[in-house]
Amino acid sequence: MKRKNAFEWKTVVLAAVLLALLVALFLLTRLALSDKRPSCGANGEPLRTAEPTPEPTLLDLYVYFDWTETVTIKVYDHRADKLVDMDLEEYIVGVVSAEMPVRYEFEALKAQAVASRTYTLYSMAHGGCHTNPDADVCTNSKCCQAFSTHERMREAWGKDYTNNYARVAEAVMGTAGEVLVYNGKLVDALYHACSGGQTEDSEHVYANALPYLRGVDSPYEDPMRTEDVDFDDDALAELIAAKYPDSGVTADNVKEAISIASAYPSGRVETLRLGKTTITGKQARNLFGLRSTMFTVERTQKGIVFHVRGYGHGVGLSQNGANGMAKHGSDYREILLHYYTGVSIGSYDENGVGPLQERSTPLPEETGIVLVPED
Helix, strand or coil: CHHHHHHHHHHHHHHHHHHHHHHHHHHHHHHHHHHHCCCECCCCCECCCCCCCCCCCHHHHHHHCHHHCCCEEEEEECCCCEEEEEEHHHHHHHHHHHHCCCCCCHHHHHHHHHHHHHHHHHHHHCCCCCCCCCCCEECCCCCCCCCCCHHHHHHHHHHHHHHHHHHHHHHHHCCCCEEEEECCEECCCCEECECCCECCCHHHCCCCCCCCCCCCECCCCCCCCEEEEEEEHHHHHHHHHHHCHHHCCCCCCHHHHEEEEEECCCCCEEEEEECCEEEEHHHHHHHHCCCCCCEEEEECCCEEEEEEECECCCCCEEHHHHHHHHHCCCCHHHHHHHHCCCCEEEEEECCEEECCCCCCCCCHHHCCCCCCCCC
C-alpha cells in the first residue's frame, strides 16, 4: 500500500513539472513570434512606435486638481501649419520654455509664467492672433510669443529634458490661473530680455502711454547684456544712403554726419541725426541691427562703433532683471509688482478675472500618483 502511494505521488509531481515546462515553452514561443511579427493597424500597415514621454511631472496631475482646470485655447502652430486645441497652462509651459532660459532662478520662471499668461489672455481679448483669424494665439514670436513643443525641448535640452521640463511645469503650475490686473482688467504684460539697467515708458516705444508700463530701475541685471557694433566709413555710408538717399551722408562726411539728437531719461535714443535726415531710435536699431535703442556713438579712426546696452524694446518685465531680483531674495510677486506699476495679482478662469485665490500645490503622495525619478 505504501509503495502504491509513493508511486502515485511521484507521478503527480512529474506531471506538474511537465505541465510547467509546456506552459513556459508556449509563452516563450509566443513572445518570440510577437517580436518577429510587426504590429499592424486596421489597414494592414505597421503601427508606429509610440514616442517616449517624459517622466511624470506636475503638468500630468491636471485631472487630479479642480483648481488646475482652466480654459482651452486654439493655438496656431506656424511651423506645422495646423490649429491645435490646447489647455492654457500647457501652452504657457511651452511659452516659458521658449521665452526664458530654464537655468534662471525659479522665482523668475514663475514671474515669466504670470506675465506670459496675462499677455496671452490680454491678446485674446483684443483680437487674438493676427496671423491666423481662427486662432487665439500662435507660436510665432513675431506675432504672439515664442513656443517650444516637446520635440523642440528635447532637441534643445538633450539629456536634461525631463528635469528641465519638470522645472518649468512646476513654475507654471505653481502660479496656475494667476494674472496681472490694473483697475480690474488684464494688463498688456510686455516683457523683454534685458533692460540695460532701466526699463522704458510704453509711449516711447509704442503708441499708448499705459499707467502700468512705466520705466523703473532694474539694478540686478547680471551679467549686463552689452554689445559693440562696428562699421567702417564706407559700409556705414552705403547703408545709410540706401535707406535714406536724401540724407547727404557719404564716406567722407559720415563721422560728422551721425550723432544722437535726443535721448529719453532712461538713456535710450529718441532720435538720431543722419546728415540732413533725423530718424527715431527704433529706426536706428533696425537699420544698424542693434539689440536695443540704448546705445552711444563713438567715432574711431576706422569708422563708427555703437556701444549697446540691453536687449529688446525695454518695456515691462526685464527677464534678466527678474533673474537678478530672484537671486537677491525677491519672490515672483515682488518681481512682478516692481516691473509693472500699480498692478495687482488676480486670478483667471472661464468666468473671467477675479480676486486672487491662494492655492498650494498638493504633494505627490496626496494624489496617489507616484513620480518616478530620473535615473
